[in-house]
Amino acid sequence: MKGFSYLRNVATLKLNIKKCIGCGRCLEVCPHQVFSLAEKKAIITNFDACMECGACAINCPSTAIFVDSGVGCATGLINEWIHEQKMFSARKKCC
Amino acid sequence: MPQIDTKLSFYDFLGTCKTRLGIGRMNYMVPSGLYAIGAPTKDDPVLVTANYKMSYDKVRSVLTARNVWLLVLETYGINVWCAAGKGTFSTQELVRRIGLSNLTKVVAHRRLILPILAAPGVAAHEVKRQTGFSISYATIRAEDIPKYFDNNMLTTAKMKEQTFTFRERTVLIPVELLLSLKPTAITVAALFIIAALLQGPRYGLMTVYAYLGAVVSGIAIAPLLLPWLPGRSFAFKGFLTGLAWSATFYLLADGREWNIFITFAAFLTIPAVSAFYTLNFTGCTPFTSRSGVKKEMRLAMPVMGISVILGVIFVLAGKLL
Structure with missing residues (x-):
């Protein structure tokens, strides 16, 4: 994304090249142009631009892509942690 | 079949302002279902969006002088991207809404146009398998939809580019x-x-x-x-x-x-x-x-x-x- 970049080497995105059928759907759905096609297979060319939205993984017909997607704001994560700790049921007041 | 206007009124503008200020923001929605914009026939395209009123307004406002079907999903007043991320703009809801709106009888083709930002919630191949409709993820922004139509329904690099401008x-x-x-x-x-x-x-x-x-x-x-x-x-x-x-x-x-x-x-x-x-x-x-x-x-x-x-x-x- 022009003019913006976030932390490097953190995304959980994984592409299993053996499973890839080269349909190009991941290129179509990615809002940050993380993928490109080379020799009828998808490749990750812009790993650090991945924001883990999960669009590629859910739309991959051969389940070749994995990414841990979910809420990405501090309040949301704190609520999630509180929920996991079962301290009390956190109120959902996020986006 | 409800027919809807592409011109936003003063009340729509007021609604946007109120929502931007957080007033009634979690309850700003339109009924889900199939709407007609212009006078669409069975061959005209079907656009899919969320039932957050700001999303719905944005989409219809760019479709002046066009004949389009607008399928509005029940996302409980949440915008396309957040609803897709949180699972209400989903494969299941899309399949259900296609059935409830009798879309297979309304249109002769089997093609749906979705916003790119709906993709985190929808598995296109699953929708195809369950309903026969194939999905094209068209643009990120609603204002690029007319250009998408005029470009033979092809997405250009610019239509796929996420921005975060000062505005x-x-x-x-x-x-x-x-x-x-x-x-x-x-x-x-x-x-x-x-x-x-x-x-x-x-x-x-x-x-x-x-x-x-x-x-x-x-x-x-x-x-x-x-x-x-x-x-x-x-x-x-x-x-x-x-x-x-x-x-x-x-x-x-x-x-x-x-x-x-x-x-x-x-x-x-x-x-x-x-x-x-x-x-x-x-x-x-x-x-x-x-x-x-x-x-x-x-x-x-x-x-x-x-x-x-x-x-x-x-x-x-x-x-x-």
Whole structure:
């Protein structure tokens, strides 16, 4: 994304090249142009631009892509942690 | 079949403004279902969107003089991207809505046009398998839909490019400030009482100004200056604007007259509060990843906590020594 970049080497995105059928759907759905096609297979060319939205993984017909997607704001994560700790049921007041 | 206008009225504009200010924001929706724009026939395209009224307004407003079917999904008043991320703009809902609206009888073709940002919730191959409709993810922004139609339904690189312009960031600020109002009011009241008891009402008011400035620095200033602040970490960017506010506050509030402990406390706590709020702004951006935010939180939250605790110790020390 022009003019913006976030932390490097953190995304959980994984592409299993053996499973890839080269349909190009991941290129179509990615809002940050993380993928490109080379020799009828998808490749990750812009790993650090991945924001883990999960669009590629859910739309991959051969389940070749994995990414841990979910809420990405501090309040949301704190609520999630509180929920996991079962301290009390956190109120959902996020986006 | 409800037929809808492509011209937005004054009330639509008013609704947008109210929602941007957080008024009735969680309940701003239109009924789900199939709508007709213009006079569509069985061969005209079907666009799919969310039932958040701002999304629906945005889509219909760009379709003047076109014949299009608009399939509105039940996302409970949430916009396309958030609904897709949270599972209401989903494969299941799309399949269900296709069935409920009798779409297979209304149109002769089997093609749906979805916003690109709906993709985190919808598995195109599953929709195809279950309903026979194939999905094209067309554009990110609604305003590019006419160009998409005129470009033989082909997505150009520009239509797929995510942006986060100054204007796009600005419209997010009011609701963010208003959402923080309640915790801010509680904190401000507590700070005033504590500072007034320790040092007198004048210090109470000063503490309130300092805190409110830190909140504005974290929620408004850092997000507005986002691309120009150095570093990749949001907490760091918020720390920088918080530091700038600490210095400004020092000059405005005659900092040279403070004792050294108060000065230390101000420069420790103000940037920490600002950093927290800017870190929280990651939830509003279109490019930060969950793993990145987790990493930042693991590093930055303890630092913020220690800064605030040290600040409190300094204030108490200043009073006692």
